[in-house]
Amino acid sequence: MIRTRFAPSPTGYMHIGNLRTALYEYLIAKSQGGKFILRIEDTDRERFVEGAVDVIYETLAMAGIKYDEGPDVGGDYGPYIQSERKNNYIDYAKQLVDKGEAYYCFCTKQRLDELKNNSSDKIAKYDRHCLNMPKQEIEQRLKNGEEYVIRQKIREGKTTFKDVVYGEITVDNDELDDQILIKSDGLATYNFANVIDDHLMNITHVVRGSEYLSSTPKYNLLYEAFGWEIPTYIHLPAVMKNSGEKLSKRNGDASFQDLIKKGYLPEAIINYVALLGWAPKENREIYSLEELEKVFNTDGLSKSPAIFDIVKLTWMNGEYIKAMDFDKFYELAEPVLKQSVKTEKIDLKKAAGYVKTRIGTINEIAQMLDFIDSLPDYDKALYVHKKMKTTEEISLKSLKEALSMLENIQDWTNDSLYSSMTELCKNLGIKNSQLLWPVRTALSGKPTSPCGASELAELLGKEETLKRIKIGIDKLVI
């Protein structure tokens, strides 16, 4: 059975790239009936951020990415928090020392720094100063309580590994450093803990960002040193902010939480992100998470970085809003609606209905309905519309006619208002638009509105409608 894992370190927010990695790991497992595991990698105590673990839990929950095993749900391979598993790592490292695949190193940081500074080129591999230290000396220094690390001994030769998306990659071991496995604080480095944990947790597919591509040979060497089975590697290209910069946590707008705050729906974000770096076999773009679980296939994974495009996300979000049933939409929209429309007696449900097909995000509702509470101070040039065949004169006349007609209307409903106005146009011998456009303009004070003249009139009510038309007339008379 396939087992994948998401192994974030709790060092801050979860940006779209992190989320996409988790999503792909989840989909790779689920598309083949496998298990998806969450493991928190907190070996670096200095970078630990309070609350970051909760952000991870919340984000995955909101996105609908459920893990079969994890710190808060348990499982047979726990604990799922790396700091709680630390005792094991040093034993594994010692095992490697015994096998001659790793060695103790007592070099001070100072010596290491000098080593780096003295080499003119940027290749600053460890010089293996401690590699051949006699056993007695090692034991003596350990007994003395000297600080030490344990380093991996890289063998000579070449290492080849296979990656599902990038294919076969070979590097000369000469390029590889004798990396530290156990730090002087006794904790494992990420690279080491990762290998141990993945093996112990039976992870079959190691899925991660392509920034790990270059350390993968060292992983392989470690698996080989232990005599363990090498997992299937799947490296993912980065998600970029623009052609030159990777998406960064700092930039807020790319974090999942921020997108939610901006009025994006989790389902839409998941859908969009799934398509950022992966393409389905069929020519289609709208997929629910359940559907993705069925059709996901690593063949569709792309090699090159993708730029996160908020415009397309917004479009997709709009598609989700349009497709949503009204009650659910209203539930989501209500807070924004109440926030942006304070005027009493406005039928918010009607307003919601008009706005539903016209927005990309829930938050856009606010500016779309901002004319309800107070009529904007618009320019009378708005009344002149070529396509509607209106001029200031025609508009003035239409508004006057509309005003006197509307004053007598009793049945203040959209249908009734619409038919009365079109009938008036017929009687006056003008096109519908020559009256409806000016009225629409007078009522909204904006070049565009979420609905037409009659709907606006109904929404605003008789009193406000008449008042706004009078304002329009005044503007045009001057």
Added chain:
RNA sequence: GGCCCGUUGGUCAAGCGGUUAAGACACGGCCCUUUCACGGCUGAGACACGAGUUCGAUUCUCGUACGGGUCACCA
């Protein structure tokens, strides 16, 4: 700088030796229409460059350019 990886319209992308090089977003136009939007139709727009291999290269190989990653007691 060494090593590794990448490069199809502005963006996401299909393509796996022979195609008029899909589709989506964005953009322009038209239609529909009480504005906008929706919907429908339509337009412009791409294989980074140079050599090979081949009857034939966007597809294969090698260079060049550009971009990214990595070279930590960070993950």
